[in-house]
Amino acid sequence: MGKVIPFLMFQEGKAEEAMNFYTSLISDSEITSIVRYGANESGDEGTVMQATFTIKGQEFMCIDSNVKHQFSFTPSFSIYVDCDTEEEINNLYHSLLDGGQALMPIGDYGFSKRFGWLNDQFGISWQLNLAK
Known part of the structure; x- marks a missing residue:
């Protein structure tokens, strides 16, 4: 394989x-x-x-795709990124969010002190986590 x-x-x-x-x-x-x-x-x-x-x-x-499909991306598949600093997660979140949609605004969700989930302008889902 x-x-x-x-x-x-x-x-x-x-x-x-x-x-x-x-x-x-x-x-x-x-x-x-x-x-x-x-x-x-x-x-x-x-x-x-x-x-x-x-x-x-x-x-x-x-x-x-050269064929127009009736489906697009789904948040069920996302790109997960561990960020090193608060500045990094904030900048990446806001840059990716421009033209997109917030699914979980950056916040403390218990499992992470700083986490955000969004769909970007292309429909790709991103999960951003502060790795500290």
Whole structure:
């Protein structure tokens, strides 16, 4: 068996925008490959046929779906991030929240003194925890 990699299917040509957004917010993150649809292929020319990116060493794969589906992302699957400082969790939470939706505002929930859960502008769910 090969690697297990989280796979994100974006609609409306948002994959590259999402990858650029995530890798700009979190240090030690990068886009590692992008293959785009060309002319006369099954997807819109220039959109992401397949791409990979890393966030803190965790590899992700993503695509722009060339088929419009009646579903999107769900909070049942989320990206969980342990943050080192209050400044880091606050900045990341507010940056990801812009255009998104708060599911659990940053607060003390007993299991963590500083935790927040949100859906970002692309519909991806994030759980942010202060690791102290």
